[in-house]
Amino acid sequence: MMSLRMTPNPQLTEDGRLRHLLTLDGLPARILHQILDTAESFINADTGEVKKVPLLRGVAIFNIFFENSTRTRTTFEIAAKRLSADVVNLNIGTSSQSKGETLLDTVDNLAAMQANMFVVRHSAAGAAHLIARHVAPHIRVVNAGDGRAAHPTQGLLDMYTLRHFKGPIHNLRVAIVGDVLHSRVARSQIHALTTLGCPEVRVVAPRTLLPRDMQSMGVHVYERLEEGIRGVDAVLMLRLQNERMQGARLPSAGEYYKRWGLTPEKLKYARPDAIVLHPGPMNRGVEIDSEVADGKQAVILPQVTYGIAVRMAVMSLLAGGQT
Amino acid sequence: MMSLRMTPNPQLTEDGRLRHLLTLDGLPARILHQILDTAESFINADTGEVKKVPLLRGVAIFNIFFENSTRTRTTFEIAAKRLSADVVNLNIGTSSQSKGETLLDTVDNLAAMQANMFVVRHSAAGAAHLIARHVAPHIRVVNAGDGRAAHPTQGLLDMYTLRHFKGPIHNLRVAIVGDVLHSRVARSQIHALTTLGCPEVRVVAPRTLLPRDMQSMGVHVYERLEEGIRGVDAVLMLRLQNERMQGARLPSAGEYYKRWGLTPEKLKYARPDAIVLHPGPMNRGVEIDSEVADGKQAVILPQVTYGIAVRMAVMSLLAGGQT
Amino acid sequence: MMSLRMTPNPQLTEDGRLRHLLTLDGLPARILHQILDTAESFINADTGEVKKVPLLRGVAIFNIFFENSTRTRTTFEIAAKRLSADVVNLNIGTSSQSKGETLLDTVDNLAAMQANMFVVRHSAAGAAHLIARHVAPHIRVVNAGDGRAAHPTQGLLDMYTLRHFKGPIHNLRVAIVGDVLHSRVARSQIHALTTLGCPEVRVVAPRTLLPRDMQSMGVHVYERLEEGIRGVDAVLMLRLQNERMQGARLPSAGEYYKRWGLTPEKLKYARPDAIVLHPGPMNRGVEIDSEVADGKQAVILPQVTYGIAVRMAVMSLLAGGQT
Numbered sequence: 001m002m003s004l005r006m007t008p009n010p011q012l013t014e015d016g017r018l019r020h021l022l023t024l025d026g027l028p029a030r031i032l033h034q035i036l037d038t039a040e041s042f043i044n045a046d047t048g049e050v051k052k053v054p055l056l057r058g059v060a061i062f063n064i065f066f067e068n069s070t071r072t073r074t075t076f077e078i079a080a081k082r083l084s085a086d087v088v089n090l091n092i093g094t095s096s097q098s099k100g101e102t103l104l105d106t107v108d109n110l111a112a113m114q115a116n117m118f119v120v121r122h123s124a125a126g127a128a129h130l131i132a133r134h135v136a137p138h139i140r141v142v143n144a145g146d147g148r149a150a151h152p153t154q155g156l157l158d159m160y161t162l163r164h165f166k167g168p169i170h171n172l173r174v175a176i177v178g179d180v181l182h183s184r185v186a187r188s189q190i191h192a193l194t195t196l197g198c199p200e201v202r203v204v205a206p207r208t209l210l211p212r213d214m215q216s217m218g219v220h221v222y223e224r225l226e227e228g229i230r231g232v233d234a235v236l237m238l239r240l241q242n243e244r245m246q247g248a249r250l251p252s253a254g255e256y257y258k259r260w261g262l263t264p265e266k267l268k269y270a271r272p273d274a275i276v277l278h279p280g281p282m283n284r285g286v287e288i289d290s291e292v293a294d295g296k297q298a299v300i301l302p303q304v305t306y307g308i309a310v311r312m313a314v315m316s317l318l319a320g321g322q323t
Numbered sequence: 324m325m326s327l328r329m330t331p332n333p334q335l336t337e338d339g340r341l342r343h344l345l346t347l348d349g350l351p352a353r354i355l356h357q358i359l360d361t362a363e364s365f366i367n368a369d370t371g372e373v374k375k376v377p378l379l380r381g382v383a384i385f386n387i388f389f390e391n392s393t394r395t396r397t398t399f400e401i402a403a404k405r406l407s408a409d410v411v412n413l414n415i416g417t418s419s420q421s422k423g424e425t426l427l428d429t430v431d432n433l434a435a436m437q438a439n440m441f442v443v444r445h446s447a448a449g450a451a452h453l454i455a456r457h458v459a460p461h462i463r464v465v466n467a468g469d470g471r472a473a474h475p476t477q478g479l480l481d482m483y484t485l486r487h488f489k490g491p492i493h494n495l496r497v498a499i500v501g502d503v504l505h506s507r508v509a510r511s512q513i514h515a516l517t518t519l520g521c522p523e524v525r526v527v528a529p530r531t532l533l534p535r536d537m538q539s540m541g542v543h544v545y546e547r548l549e550e551g552i553r554g555v556d557a558v559l560m561l562r563l564q565n566e567r568m569q570g571a572r573l574p575s576a577g578e579y580y581k582r583w584g585l586t587p588e589k590l591k592y593a594r595p596d597a598i599v600l601h602p603g604p605m606n607r608g609v610e611i612d613s614e615v616a617d618g619k620q621a622v623i624l625p626q627v628t629y630g631i632a633v634r635m636a637v638m639s640l641l642a643g644g645q646t
Numbered sequence: 647m648m649s650l651r652m653t654p655n656p657q658l659t660e661d662g663r664l665r666h667l668l669t670l671d672g673l674p675a676r677i678l679h680q681i682l683d684t685a686e687s688f689i690n691a692d693t694g695e696v697k698k699v700p701l702l703r704g705v706a707i708f709n710i711f712f713e714n715s716t717r718t719r720t721t722f723e724i725a726a727k728r729l730s731a732d733v734v735n736l737n738i739g740t741s742s743q744s745k746g747e748t749l750l751d752t753v754d755n756l757a758a759m760q761a762n763m764f765v766v767r768h769s770a771a772g773a774a775h776l777i778a779r780h781v782a783p784h785i786r787v788v789n790a791g792d793g794r795a796a797h798p799t800q801g802l803l804d805m806y807t808l809r810h811f812k813g814p815i816h817n818l819r820v821a822i823v824g825d826v827l828h829s830r831v832a833r834s835q836i837h838a839l840t841t842l843g844c845p846e847v848r849v850v851a852p853r854t855l856l857p858r859d860m861q862s863m864g865v866h867v868y869e870r871l872e873e874g875i876r877g878v879d880a881v882l883m884l885r886l887q888n889e890r891m892q893g894a895r896l897p898s899a900g901e902y903y904k905r906w907g908l909t910p911e912k913l914k915y916a917r918p919d920a921i922v923l924h925p926g927p928m929n930r931g932v933e934i935d936s937e938v939a940d941g942k943q944a945v946i947l948p949q950v951t952y953g954i955a956v957r958m959a960v961m962s963l964l965a966g967g968q969t
Binding site for chain 2 (some may be wrong): 049050052070077078081117222280281282284303304308
Binding site for chain 3 (some may be wrong): 058060062086088090091092101102105106108109110111113114
């Protein structure tokens with residue numbers, strides 16, 4: 001983890017508007033609602049399609065991905081183009097970084113190419129914060145995932161999906177299930193749910209995939225899936241981060257599926273009208289059964305569509321809030 | 324090869340218009356002529372240049388390449404941009420697929436990003452069919468090459484080139500020369516030539532590079548090059564797919580050149596005004612001699628230009644035929 | 647190095663206008679001034695920002711990079727887009743070249759896709775010349791770096807930076823410091839400085855990193871840094887091309903820093919108002935100390951911004967000069 005001193009609210013301008021989107025931790029409910037409402041305005045109420053709007057014409061958005069992710073990069077690219085912004089995509093993994101240049105030198109160079117906004121993915125927690133603190137005041141930064149720390153636009157699109165299908169978050173009981181330890185998605189979900197007044201946030205995970213600080217985050221911890229999702233309005237599945245795990249924290253994929261894989265039988269413990277979310281890509285037959293993934297309680301594909309609208313909302317609010 | 328059940332005409336709508344372009348096998352002559360005529364309308368008759376037209380403004384075309392091909396991907400990108408479509412390029416080889424996501428989950432995710440059309444290249448035969456059968460009815464699929472099965476836009480651009488330089492296909496004698504066994508190009512060429520009434524389609528190949536089903540496709544098989552191209556109007560060379568061959572089907576590149584490489588001497592066996600095509604990239608000195616490749620009978624570079632127009636024609640017909 | 651016969655002025659049309667930009671060697675001062683003046687017209691005098699202009703609408707520019715360089719490729723992409731050109735990016739390292747296609751066949755194919763201009767980076771010296779001699783007369787070629795030979799747009803942006811901060815080149819004393827042997831940047835800088843009448847061009851390098859032809863290029867050679875930069879108006883640092891060096895031409899990075907690394911102490915030997923340039927990416931603590939890199943004499947980030955304007959100037963002059 002990179003060393004960083006946190007200023008009180010690096011994400012907000014002095015008059016309380018959104019300046020960067022780095023984490024949902026500490027972001028006021030007012031801002032979260034503003035993002036979700038703005039996202040809603042970008043979706044055609046009749047067709048469910050995302051609109052194309054000329055809001056960011058002439059704004060240069062640089063997608064700088066130090067960690068490869070075609071899917072997330074593509075959603076940001078599409079969102080930026082639907083706002084009529086100019087987009088430049090950079091896979092930095094293969095570039096200057098490998099030539100020994102520092103992260104901040106790379107960023108300074110891209111800023112000198114007259115970028116207005118950086119969308120940053122990096123394997124190191126705190127990378128987007130570091131960049132946000134470093135850049136000139138007129139430049140905006142969006143965290144598209146930093147290490148295990150945060151993935152705020154994913155957390156936001158999940159809130160959008162919950163609100164769309166189940167109404168206000170403060171009426172919902174929600175369970176997050178899976179590899180919480182390695183998941184920046186889970187962290188962003190918990191911060192958003194807590195801020196939006198969710199009365200009961202549960203975490204379900206094998207003991208070895210549970211971070212130590214969970215209790216202090218105000219969540220209820222369960223080891224058994226059936227118990228953890230009993231009576232909830234929504235099950236937020238996590239991807240089993242096979243490629244992230246070091247050493248043998250789990251018996252086997254088969255054993256994991258048997259105990260924590262979401263099957264139709266286990267889903268019955270949740271409310272009958274409960275919805276199932278997943279950030280993708282799914283490991284079918286590991287953390288989620290195909291019958292659930294393709295079933296009528298799953299809202300996994302709407303999540304993707306709302307992800308475009310939410311990213312448009314974030315970028316347009318940031319660009320509009322330039323001081 | 325992926326398992327797939329074929330519906331009678333998955334490529335056509337109920338009223339007989341083009342819905343997807345997956346293979347030239349079974350596509351009616353009427354549709355082939357429509358594509359070639361549309362392509363012709365995109366070429367400026369005076370300059371030979373491909374026009375820019377606003378036909379697909381607002382249409383989102385996703386190039387999803389599970390197999391790397393800068394050249395083919397670029398021609399589709401250029402064709403889509405000349406139609407004023409929005410293009411998103413994805414190299415999936417390095418992305419979600421490597422994270423264990425299924426092909427159809429990847430496609431569903433991209434569809435949820437509001438794609439109108441997929442251009443698909445995949446190393447598995449049947450991949451584009453699988454996707455076409457899976458997607459929502461308003462989404463169009465173009466096969467940009469699947470395994471050894473089909474490469475329909477290449478077959479079509481070859482037909483365009485033949486027609487442009489030599490007149491109607493039903494008057495021509497044509498020889499396809501080379502690594503037929505591994506060639507999706509050859510399969511698409513044979514289907515197109517047969518459908519368009521070519522009275523004599525010949526295949527020239529070493530016995531070890533000839534698939535067993537050749538005779539049943541209605542083609543004449545030759546092992547000696549001189550004999551196979553005697554009197555033909557056009558020689559359609561294939562690339563020697565070195566990287567595809569497993570084991571030792573050939574003595575050596577030098578030996579291949581000696582017997583099946585198209586030299587100026589051997590080309591004399593064809594008609595004096597015969598033309599020479601090649602899908603590229605060429606192995607000079609292996610399947611084709613540089614003197615032929617650069618000679619006045621070669622129409623290899625016009626093929627590339629016509630390829631843009633043909634791909635524009637396919638995409639505009641698909642987009643216009645939305646039901 | 648590729649074999650090539652040089653025609654007298656392959657870069658100029660018969661009436662003396664810029665046809666290709668391949669090297670600054672032999673390019674008349676008149677052309678250099680024209681490029682710098684055009685670049686200046688693209689920069690907003692009040693804000694220092696690069697303008698967006700519709701000069702190259704409908705012009706198709708292909709960035710073909712046989713050698714990976716996200717940074718340089720991005721600056722050309724941005725410059726082309728600010729001229730309203732259509733840009734196609736191709737990383738050829740992973741494509742047809744690996745399938746055995748020749749360089750010129752690749753270029754012919756791309757030209758058949760109706761490219762108007764190629765921006766070429768290649769690891770082989772002379773690659774851009776070879777392409778320029780080969781393509782049809784209406785196609786323009788810009789060398790974006792060929793082997794150790796030339797990097798003309800980098801040389802030009804350095805001249806722009808010198809002129810902007812220090813006035814006319816013919817009044818300046820300039821030192822180029824570092825790995826001259828492996829540096830195409832140094833070669834282009836020397837040619838530009840000499841042509842523009844710089845009265846004193848110095849080169850400072852360890853003996854093992856100095857090419858043998860240095861004296862004949864009209865430069866003064868120094869081995870000690872303090873001596874080499876004494877009294878100069880500008881220090882042009884070079885990147886230590888670690889990845890290019892074969893064998894042990896240097897004792898160690900630490901030893902290099904001690905003797906040739908530009909520290910605040912050593913910089914005092916230059917004029918007090920001397921500026922420091924670096925083409926990036928920087929090796930901090932090797933060829934340049936962080937205090938200098940981030941200090942007020944450094945103009946390293948303005949170089950990047952001017953690089954966009956200079957590349958716009960080159961491309962617009964080439965496109966405008968079509969015959």
